[in-house]
Amino acid sequence: MKRHTYQKAERFILSREFFGMKLGLENITEFLDSIGTPQTQFTTIHISGTNGKGSTAAMLASVLNKAGYKTGLFTSPHLVSFRERVRVNNELIPKRAVISFIDRHRATLVKKNFRFLSW
Numbered sequence: 001m002k003r004h005t006y007q008k009a010e011r012f013i014l015s016r017e018f019f020g021m022k023l024g025l026e027n028i029t030e031f032l033d034s035i036g037t038p039q040t041q042f043t044t045i046h047i048s049g050t051n052g053k054g055s056t057a058a059m060l061a062s063v064l065n066k067a068g069y070k071t072g073l074f075t076s077p078h079l080v081s082f083r084e085r086v087r088v089n090n091e092l093i094p095k096r097a098v099i100s101f102i103d104r105h106r107a108t109l110v111k112k113n114f115r116f117l118s119w
Helices: 004-017 026-034 052-064 094-111
Strands: 017-019 072-074 086-088 116-117
Touching: 004 017, 004 094, 026 094, 052 072
Parallel strands: 017 116
Antiparallel strands: 072 086
16 A cells, blocks of 8 residues: 655645536545445434535534534635645544545546546
């Protein structure tokens, strides 16, 4: 297994983004199925709408965290560091977690040409 540096892992992730709207969930569903449907292992709250999603999600994660729940938060885009997009208990995702994810799943992402939607 190739070990990426954080910079290379981040560059790879950002190179997989495309901008605009892509309707449907086929791409992400196929990827999640290929890695064992990890999203089914925890309860989620999906916040949608036009404005205020990031603020609402951050407030909700903070309230749940203070109530004793372990929280994960994904927002996009980031301002300075890609790691701002993923937080666990209000802490930025560790660089080693980003590296580990890409080390494990890069081949699948490349083989299937999976892309990530960025707004």
